Amino acid sequence: MKTTVKIFIFVLFFFVGVSYSYALENQSKADELMSSGGIENLKQAMEIYVGLADNAPDNYEYNWKAAKAIWKYGFETEKLDLPDWKDTCKVLGKKGMAYAEKAISLGSDKPNAYLYYGRNVGIYADAVSILTALKEGLKDKTQENLEKAYKLDKTFEKGAPIYSLGRYWQLVPWPFMDKDKAMELYREFQKTEFYKDPANVEARVYMAEILAEKWGDEPKAEAKTLAEETLKMTNDKSWQKKANDRKKPKGLNLWRKQG
Numbered sequence: 442m443k444t445t446v447k448i449f450i451f452v453l454f455f456f457v458g459v460s461y462s463y464a465l466e467n468q469s470k471a472d473e474l475m476s477s478g479g480i481e482n483l484k485q486a487m488e489i490y491v492g493l494a495d496n497a498p499d500n501y502e503y504n505w506k507a508a509k510a511i512w513k514y515g516f517e518t519e520k521l522d523l524p525d526w527k528d529t530c531k532v533l534g535k536k537g538m539a540y541a542e543k544a545i546s547l548g549s550d551k552p553n554a555y556l557y558y559g560r561n562v563g564i565y566a567d568a569v570s571i572l573t574a575l576k577e578g579l580k581d582k583t584q585e586n587l588e589k590a591y592k593l594d595k596t597f598e599k600g601a602p603i604y605s606l607g608r609y610w611q612l613v614p615w616p617f618m619d620k621d622k623a624m625e626l627y628r629e630f631q632k633t634e635f636y637k638d639p640a641n642v643e644a645r646v647y648m649a650e651i652l653a654e655k656w657g658d659e660p661k662a663e664a665k666t667l668a669e670e671t672l673k674m675t676n677d678k679s680w681q682k683k684a685n686d687r688k689k690p691k692g693l694n695l696w697r698k699q700g
Contacts, residue, residue: 511537534565
């Protein structure tokens, strides 16, 4: 009897160990795929993290990274203007919000899931329209989550909470829109060490939109400078295209939104 129990315990620990090792291996692979970028890599990373989160629903890291991976893949389909990007982002945006909310329930003192809740609302709103998202009551939840991420750690993900909150104020419909507040946040981000990082090149494009709409030659000249800097910073064709559009006198209006 004792021998049988020992064998059972051994087998149990063996399979637990194998399962844990497999999860760690998959997690490492997903992180590498996300860092590498590219639509197929991002899709694989998303599938891995969604699988990990579904198999371990009480794991904080799996849930917030599932939300992140979903956003990255969805946003990439939008940037590339794929034929079905709206259908993709409509579904994935909601899914990403759900994983983020689960992560928040598991770790409410960390900025990670708050940021990616807001960003997933962004791709969802891009797909269904901001007004539709507003009617669904997502305005206040988006603001609260992005502000929470900013408050907890605005340096998280190379300062993403700063310009993501700015982007929110730039895009939320009238009468809530506050481009002055958005610009304050962009200027704050501009002073950080993260501003020169190519990973944050989008912040320059977002600033350029506001500046291009202002009266006078000075803000328009700065918008053009930001576009030129963007071209030097990134090899991402979608951002390069937006930057080239920004340099044209009538091409300074930003393309689609980010959450």
